[in-house]
Amino acid sequence: MAEVYKLNTPLAVEDLKKLKIGDKVLLTGIIYTARDAAHKRLVQLVEEGKDLPFDINGAVIYYVGPAPAKPGYAIGSAGPTTSYRMDPYTPALLDIGLKATIGKGNRSKEVLDSMVKNTAVYLAAVGGAAALIAKTIKKAEIIAYEDLKSEAVRRLEVVDFPCIVANDTFGSDLYEEGMKKYNEE
């Protein structure tokens, strides 16, 4: 039976090892946003041996381009974007300390292998549940690439951000297993 875990960032390896696919995670702490364009720049920094705009050790990256915040709100609607577009960049970031990514949709074999190698997880957020997720984001601030607008890198303070473990540190894949389990063809 799936468990519910409350985890704080930066993520600790011993916490990650407890997680199994299908478990529910409520994340609290700091997470960073990045999409395609920001990933291209982040990985270029890694290749050039330069510092990233945030500390990658134990970090969580959330694939999101939020809607603009209304007055009095920390952020606008902020659901996950499709993760496969970040697959080409993810292993390079996992290799230097990234511990979790949050998005929607399945990942490539390269990313799955890299997560096992680096003891990292992939968490699925509910696509389209963007107003609900926004309510768990208490503060948002652009820390890099402001020119990318909704795709800029943001530092988010989250409380009980809801997600589901889609890939655990043991190499299990809920996309594969879930589909197999409920396939009636």
Place this chain on the structure above:
Amino acid sequence: MREIDVSKITEVVKKLVIDANYYIGKDVSDAIKKAVSEESSPTAKEILNIILDNHEISETEKMPICQDTGVAVFFIELGQEVHVTGGDFEESINEGVRQGYEEGYLRKSMVGDPVIERKNTGDNTPAIIHLTIVPGDSIKITVAPKGGGAENMSEVQMMKAADGIEGVKNFVIDRVRRSKGNPCPPVVVGVGIGGDFEKSAILAKKSLLRDIGQRSTDPVMAKVEVELLERINKLGIGPMGLGGKTTALDVFIEYIPCHIASMPVAVNINCHAARHKVIVI
């Protein structure tokens, strides 16, 4: 001739794009509620309940259902007895999009050049406008904001007549299977058959304007829609691709005549935030 000023069109479009993004149709909410009761996967139930909670939050807080407030896609039926006055018709639509996306705090998701620089246009224009001229003295404007994740899972195939209806069914199912969790299932599947290359795609998109549960008026196609929905929901993909019985909420098929040598088939996938709003001026 009935005169309609472009400022009226802009005003209406502005409200439409905001409303479409804040308020999901009751047909979609009802279909998801029904799916919750039929799902056996706890993860699937949880996801569907989160989607329902999100509908309530977006409505009460007046926030977009999804942060991907989409390409602003319009289907417009312009009455031939209407004389549009005071400016440029297409620009009046784009101006409504510009104002609505800004004032409604909707995300601007359009890039000006799709390949090299991909610089955001900053105001979500240009809109995609499908215009038809019809008898009458009114303008019917339908907006259907379309997110990128689901649109990316869409496809056109120039099939052979010999492929027949079984070929069409297999293509539709295969397209959904390959999409997995990417288009935000439970999806709505739009199928356009016939016409030519581009017309089939427009038809597939237009079919998505139907309400969930609204069957084709052609009894043969209505049966195919029901069969496809059943078969898609046996794939096991489930809500957000994490396993379950609810992969699609509905399948809509539209068809039109085509060339003797052709059988174009387009599949346009919509996410569970299947948004559309209509107004008649």
